[in-house]
Amino acid sequence: MTALTSQQAEWRARAWTAYPPILTLSGAGRDADVVFRSPTVCGADMVVPHAWGIRICAGDSTPDPADAAAAIAWCRHRDAGHGWFVSGPAARADDWPGLEVGDGSGVFATDATVAAAFPLVVPDGVTLEHAPSLGDVRAAYGGWMDDHPLADLLVTADDLAHPDRAFVVAHVDGEPVGCAFVWWGEGTAYLSGIGVVERLRGRGIGNALTTAAAQVGATRPGTDVVWMFATPEGAALYDRMGFVLVDREVLLRPR
Structure with a gap:
C-alpha cells in the first residue's frame, strides 16, 4: 500500500x-x-x-x-x-x-459526500428496489452465492426492519438477480453482501448496486464515511468508483 x-x-x-x-x-x-x-x-x-x-x-x-x-x-x-x-x-x-x-x-473507504455524488447508471432492463421484500433479498443473496439455504439463515425479517440496516435488490424481468446491504454505525455506512448472479456479471449491475447502496448509506444524516471489505475480484471496481484502499484486513484463526 x-x-x-x-x-x-x-x-x-x-x-x-x-x-x-x-x-x-x-x-x-x-x-x-x-x-x-x-x-x-x-x-x-x-x-x-x-x-x-x-x-x-x-x-x-x-x-x-x-x-x-x-x-x-x-x-x-x-x-x-x-x-x-x-x-x-x-x-x-x-x-x-x-x-x-x-x-x-482490502478495506476500501471514501468520504460520504463523494459517495453521495457517485453517478448511478442502471443498465437497460434492470430495476433497483430500495424497499425489497424478505423473499427477494433472500432470493438475490442466495442466487449470487449459489446457496439459498444459507441466505435464508443470514437474512431475517428483523434485519429488514432494523433501523440501522438497508437493502437494495436488482431485478431483471421481475427476477431478483443481485443485492447490496448497508449497515450504519459510529457515523459510518458499511456496505456488504454485494453480488450478482454469475450469468449476469460484467453488465454493470454490480456497479449500479454498489452505487445505490453507497448513496443510501451516505445520505443518512450524521454519516460521513462509507466503507467496505473487498476481495481482489471486487477491488478494481471499487477503485474505479472512487473508493480508496486504506488498509488490509487479516483473519486470525485458531491453530
Missing part, C-alpha cells in the same frame, strides 16, 4: 472504530447469546455452518487481555465444529497470540 493522506488515514480509523459495534447488529432478532460485547472486543455468531459465521473484532485498538481471552473462550464455546476467526488490521495481528494468520480482504 502507498502512504495514506491524512483524510484517508481518518477513513481507515473510522472504519475500524465502527466495525466492532456493527458486528453486533448481526444478532438483531436472534438470541442474546449470539452477540459478544466487552469494553474492547465485540463479536457475533451468525449461527450458520461456516467458519466465518463466528467472528470477533477489537478494531484498531489493543484489546484488553481479559476481554480478548473472554472473547476467544466465547468463540470456542459457540463453535459447533465449523471454526471462527478474529477480524482486524494486519498491524494488530500480534495482539492475538496463539492464533494464525489466514486470508483477508
Whole structure:
C-alpha cells in the first residue's frame, strides 16, 4: 500500500472504530447469546455452518487481555465444529497470540459526500428496489452465492426492519438477480453482501448496486464515511468508483 493522506488515514480509523459495534447488529432478532460485547472486543455468531459465521473484532485498538481471552473462550464455546476467526488490521495481528494468520480482504473507504455524488447508471432492463421484500433479498443473496439455504439463515425479517440496516435488490424481468446491504454505525455506512448472479456479471449491475447502496448509506444524516471489505475480484471496481484502499484486513484463526 502507498502512504495514506491524512483524510484517508481518518477513513481507515473510522472504519475500524465502527466495525466492532456493527458486528453486533448481526444478532438483531436472534438470541442474546449470539452477540459478544466487552469494553474492547465485540463479536457475533451468525449461527450458520461456516467458519466465518463466528467472528470477533477489537478494531484498531489493543484489546484488553481479559476481554480478548473472554472473547476467544466465547468463540470456542459457540463453535459447533465449523471454526471462527478474529477480524482486524494486519498491524494488530500480534495482539492475538496463539492464533494464525489466514486470508483477508482490502478495506476500501471514501468520504460520504463523494459517495453521495457517485453517478448511478442502471443498465437497460434492470430495476433497483430500495424497499425489497424478505423473499427477494433472500432470493438475490442466495442466487449470487449459489446457496439459498444459507441466505435464508443470514437474512431475517428483523434485519429488514432494523433501523440501522438497508437493502437494495436488482431485478431483471421481475427476477431478483443481485443485492447490496448497508449497515450504519459510529457515523459510518458499511456496505456488504454485494453480488450478482454469475450469468449476469460484467453488465454493470454490480456497479449500479454498489452505487445505490453507497448513496443510501451516505445520505443518512450524521454519516460521513462509507466503507467496505473487498476481495481482489471486487477491488478494481471499487477503485474505479472512487473508493480508496486504506488498509488490509487479516483473519486470525485458531491453530
